[in-house]
Amino acid sequence: MFVSGNNRLFVCIMCIVSVSVTVFPETLRTRADSYFSGIEWADSSDKKTQALSPAHTIPGGTETFPLLKPSEERSSGTLYPETDRLGRLDYSELPVGLRDFLKTIASALKSSTVPNHLCLPEYPFLPVVVSFQLSRLPAIREVAYSRPVSKEAGVFSVLYRFTLDTGSANSWCYAEVRIQQRETSWYIREFDFDGASYAEYSRQN
Numbered sequence: 423m424f425v426s427g428n429n430r431l432f433v434c435i436m437c438i439v440s441v442s443v444t445v446f447p448e449t450l451r452t453r454a455d456s457y458f459s460g461i462e463w464a465d466s467s468d469k470k471t472q473a474l475s476p477a478h479t480i481p482g483g484t485e486t487f488p489l490l491k492p493s494e495e496r497s498s499g500t501l502y503p504e505t506d507r508l509g510r511l512d513y514s515e516l517p518v519g520l521r522d523f524l525k526t527i528a529s530a531l532k533s534s535t536v537p538n539h540l541c542l543p544e545y546p547f548l549p550v551v552v553s554f555q556l557s558r559l560p561a562i563r564e565v566a567y568s569r570p571v572s573k574e575a576g577v578f579s580v581l582y583r584f585t586l587d588t589g590s591a592n593s594w595c596y597a598e599v600r601i602q603q604r605e606t607s608w609y610i611r612e613f614d615f616d617g618a619s620y621a622e623y624s625r626q627n
Contacts, residue, residue, distance in 0.1 A: 507596065508568040508583055520570060520601070523608040524580060527599065528565040531556070531584065542602065542609045552613045558624040559595060561587040576603040577611070586623055595619040 502512040513521050530536055534556040541548045556562075564585040570578035578601045586593040596616035602609055 505566065505583075508566060508581060510569065511566070512569050516570060517603070519606065519608055520578065520603075523601065524567055524570070527601075527610065528567060528582070531565045531582065532562050534559070534562055536610065536613070540610050542604075542611055545611070548610065548613065555615060555620070555624075559584065559586060559620075560593070560623060563587045570601065573600065577601070588623065593623065595623050 502510045504510045513524070527536075527540065530540060534553070536549045536552045536556070538546070538549045562584045566583045566585075568581040570580045573579050580599050580601060582597050582599055584595045584597070586595055596619050598612075598614045598616070599610060600612040602611040
């Protein structure tokens with residue numbers, strides 16, 4: 423069969439491409455497989471055999487799956503963290519505006535002050551006294567608070583914990599704050615430091 427010059431060139435190019443594909447068929451997968459196959463693998467002496475979790479049938483389903491469960495048995499509501507003295511940090515289903523007010527107080531306390539507008543107007547001395555007491559403490563690094571407990575209609579008690587910057591761990595000072603609602607607003611009515619923790623960290627002059 424006669425092949426023209428252009429056709430000869432085309433045939434030669436196709437042969438080169440065919441040879442290239444045949445000679446270099448390696449892909450990233452085969453290269454990785456070759457690399458890892460050349461490594462001698464051994465089980466770690468510290469490896470522990472994992473026990474299969476017991477399977478349970480989920481209501482409404484047609485399959486059975488192993489369910490995850492906490493390592494310790496706890497009562498209901500385990501989605502919320504817990505801490506000493508403050509208890510479970512559950513702030514769900516609080517009266518409107520109360521949770522935001524708790525955050526506002528915490529933010530003010532980190533600045534070691536209590537602004538006048540956060541306290542009941544008939545207690546003008548309260549922000550002055552509390553701000554002075556706060557100034558006697560080391561710098562406050564973090565503020566946490568418990569779930570409010572209803573004391574009477576429209577009045578809640580909250581335990582605040584201040585993490586103090588003393589250079590040592592667990593330097594905590596506590597204060598019980600009573601919060602009262604007036605119409606749609608919330609105010610601080612009382613602010614009582616825990617005597618033992620305050621005496622430990624306050625600067626005495």
